[in-house]
Amino acid sequence: MEQIVEPRKNKHLKNRSKHKKEIPTIAITDLDPIEIPHHFNLTHCPPTEFELSPRETEEVSLPSYLNSILADYDMATGGSPKSETLIRSRINVIILTTLAKMKREFVAKLGTSVASSTVSSTLLKSIHLKFERKVKFDWKSDNRLVKLSGVIDYSLSYGVPNTYATNMAIIEVERPHLLKRGMLHCLAYMAIIHETRKQSKARDKSVYGIATDSYEWVFIRIRPNGEWIEKTYNWAHSAQDIVSMLVKIFARAAGFNPQASYKRE
Template identity: 25%
Template sequence: MQPIHSRLEPDSSEDHKSEVLDDFLDATVISPSSWWRTKSTWRIGRDDRLEMPCSLERLLDDYNLALIAESPNSQLIRPRLDAILIQILSVVKETRQKSVNGKFGMSAILDAVFWGSRRRLCIAHDFQGCSYTVSCSVDYTLWYGNQQDLETNFIVVRSDVLMEDECWMPLAAMSIIHYARKKAGRNAEIYGVCTDSYKWTFLHLNNKSQEIDND
């Protein structure tokens, strides 16, 4: 899991920082023991499947050629992932805008969705009469509204090394978003992905703070 940090006074001990983070995790009801959850197979309906354009495959091949790197290669992770995520959102928008659903407001909803680049997510947390800031970084956030209100339900964390197994790094940011939205009385369901652009681990926190993953 990607580290969660707490912003305390300079003379605060590491033990105290750990206590703050432990208390925050207790408040989210997403304890470390619950991360070893149940696995499930996520099935994608026929209507939700989209064919990626040949241009994406050609672009990924161009990266191999230009960077003199043969896939899979850690040098290709960032440019590959940028291209894949942007292309996926573009294809979804174009397809849905042309569909029947577009006549019933779907087009307007999709117009508001956009990828946000790397940023630090922060939330205030009270512990023993003091207020602290708990934070962590996320590489890509799919926003559908106000960023200050954390109006997102999907994040992506990039692994800078080739993944050999499933990855849990997104859970840190997912926990912050889930907890903040739950406190505000909003839908707190959120999805997360950890990827090296070759291997993908999908995570899901439902409104009951239950985590499910699919690799």
């Protein structure tokens, strides 16, 4: 008996140490969406005129083959209900063709400026989309420490992969009526990135996010001071604005000024 019973003092210290290390884990999708701004100390504000809108000089045409691909999708599905698979395939083709178009045309533009082309091309090539990025982050809210976990459907990465060198998170919304919920969960992921950028003393601490079912697109931004803004676009009526905003965010990650560097078609 004496050999298998620990001294009371040591057992107490061991249990206390074990208790201290245990942090409850909460999935971001389990958070009450309405409480997310409060949990992350974010203040909702209206956007300024061009904060989530492209200027005339920032307008970008759609990739030449994008409309035909989406038309083929519509023809193939024959008006069947919107499914998660269809939504994801539409999001994939929109963001991937837009990023490819930006890279292709920025490289062509850089070719005319030898002085800056080497550094800028390197930055441009470092941008890539990361799919299903897993996130874990210790967060203290209302004097309670928890470990938040989740998966960002799409994030924009640049520089060294698998770091928080990102300024954009995209969340896929499976049903139109879940758009607001998806937008607020996207805001939670953005808040984690925002806090990480603050801790790493990043030069630009602002973060962009998008919640979309591929038809409605909600663009979100967390300003460096913790204020957040949003603006919604409909693909049927504002496809060019959506593509232009995507390019604007992609370009910002690469350190470009799209107003000066991107040639409007």
